[in-house]
Amino acid sequence: MKLLVTGGAGYIGSVVTARLLEAGHEVTVLDDCSTGHRDNVPDGARFVPGGLDIAAAVLDPSYDGVLHFAAKSLVAESVRRPDLYWRANVGGTLDLLDAMRRHGVRRLVFSSTAATYGEPARMPITEDTPPLPTNPYGASKLAVDRMLEAEARAYDLAPVSLRYFNVAGAYLRHGERHDPETHLIPNLLAVAAGERPAAQVFGTDYPTRDGTAVRDYLHVVDLADAHVRALDVATPGHHLVCNLGTGHGSTVLEVIAAVQRVTGREVPVEECPRRPGDPPVLVASWERAAQELGWKPVRDLDTMVADAWAFRQGLVVPDRAGSAPHRASSGAGGSRR
Numbered sequence: 001m002k003l004l005v006t007g008g009a010g011y012i013g014s015v016v017t018a019r020l021l022e023a024g025h026e027v028t029v030l031d032d033c034s035t036g037h038r039d040n041v042p043d044g045a046r047f048v049p050g051g052l053d054i055a056a057a058v059l060d061p062s063y064d065g066v067l068h069f070a071a072k073s074l075v076a077e078s079v080r081r082p083d084l085y086w087r088a089n090v091g092g093t094l095d096l097l098d099a100m101r102r103h104g105v106r107r108l109v110f111s112s113t114a115a116t117y118g119e120p121a122r123m124p125i126t127e128d129t130p131p132l133p134t135n136p137y138g139a140s141k142l143a144v145d146r147m148l149e150a151e152a153r154a155y156d157l158a159p160v161s162l163r164y165f166n167v168a169g170a171y172l173r174h175g176e177r178h179d180p181e182t183h184l185i186p187n188l189l190a191v192a193a194g195e196r197p198a199a200q201v202f203g204t205d206y207p208t209r210d211g212t213a214v215r216d217y218l219h220v221v222d223l224a225d226a227h228v229r230a231l232d233v234a235t236p237g238h239h240l241v242c243n244l245g246t247g248h249g250s251t252v253l254e255v256i257a258a259v260q261r262v263t264g265r266e267v268p269v270e271e272c273p274r275r276p277g278d279p280p281v282l283v284a285s286w287e288r289a290a291q292e293l294g295w296k297p298v299r300d301l302d303t304m305v306a307d308a309w310a311f312r313q314g315l316v317v318p319d320r321a322g323s324a325p326h327r328a329s330s331g332a333g334g335s336r337r
């Protein structure tokens with residue numbers, strides 16, 4: 001297929017672009033490099049610098065589809081500057097959808113998020129869980145999901161919203177290079193590398209097995225492979241929504257233990273107050289993705305940490321598929337409220 005990847009100079013978009021190229025697709029990346037890096041765009045992809053407002057000039061009717069990663073995605077920033085999030089995530093996507101309609105491009109894979117669900121009490125989270133986002137980031141992504149639903153009906157768009165849980169790991173020369181870095185695993189690796197004095201643990205009084213928050217970490221290559229599959233099942237007039245996670249939750253302290261195990265380094269801990277807006281537990285049910293996409297995650301937490309560590313050391317990270325297949329029915333992995 002001939003594909004446009006928005007945000008392909010970012011962390012996840014660059015890994016997906018690499019996997020799309022490996023699968024034989026032709027890829028153009030559109031990215032304004034606001035949080036991404038030009039040198040992240042894999043060789044073999046065409047790069048167009050710019051924002052979503054120029055999508056109409058980049059697309060043409062020969063394109064088979066779009067994978068849309070370009071967005072602002074920091075929860076805390078979205079609380080401080082909600083206008084930025086509505087404009088970039090909702091307004092930007094409107095520009096993209098207008099461009100797709102104009103050129104008759106229907107297939108769309110969209111980066112949605114677990115943040116659309118808010119703080120549901122029941123785990124694991126299925127796609128039928130009522131979405132109640134608790135911050136403007138999640139709300140802006142939910143607004144796009146709703147736009148896609150309506151445009152599928154009205155204009156025969158073929159959209160797939162993939163709701164990612166916590167993405168981690170690296171592939172080839174692509175890993176997390178955010179500034180500031182807010183994500184847990186890269187921050188822990190900075191401590192292991194001696195670049196930060198201690199790991200900050202945000203909240204030790206959550207109602208979980210060790211008091212720290214539970215998240216469902218998914219390897220970025222497993223995530224990427226779901227996108228390659230989603231392109232094949234996108235259907236005009238139908239909006240498919242699928243969660244992507246492993247069904248297994250890890251606490252912050254368990255992730256710290258994994259980092260110590262994998263790196264062989266000490267990670268001193270500093271207990272800090274809860275980070276505002278952080279839910280206690282988020283764990284995905286990925287049964288729908290298994291059914292609809294024929295997908296399953298096959299890389300475990302230690303592989304995510306090892307690959308992120310290798311990336312940080314400047315190594316080319318190989319594909320380590322099959323480190324630990326996950327069962328679709330596995331439980332929440334954390335005690336519930």
Ligand SMILES: NC(=O)c1ccc[n+]([C@@H]2O[C@H](COP(=O)([O-])OP(=O)(O)OC[C@H]3O[C@@H](n4cnc5c(N)ncnc54)[C@H](O)[C@@H]3O)[C@@H](O)[C@H]2O)c1
Binds near residue numbers: 032034113
């Ligand atoms: N990282 C996670 O755990 C996670 C979880 C759920 C959802 N997501 C979503 O996945 C997507 C990718 O996340 P990421 O972690 O790779 O982020 P990232 O910041 O590394 O990548 C986003 C890319 O989009 C580009 N971009 C941003 N706004 C743009 C615009 N208006 N026009 C053109 N380019 C623009 C940035 O320069 C960057 O290269 C985002 O939509 C994010 O909301 C990420």
Ligand SMILES: O=c1ccn([C@@H]2O[C@H](COP(=O)(O)OP(=O)(O)O[C@H]3O[C@H](CO)[C@@H](O)[C@H](O)[C@H]3O)[C@@H](O)[C@H]2O)c(=O)[nH]1
Binds near residue numbers: 167278282
């Ligand atoms: O230095 C740190 C960083 C994080 N955490 C905690 O670790 C967990 C994971 O945090 P982080 O890696 O920042 O991810 P989330 O805040 O869970 O958000 C990610 O996962 C969401 C879906 O679950 C997506 O919507 C977001 O885009 C994505 O950034 C949370 O409980 C944090 O409080 C710490 O204790 N110390």
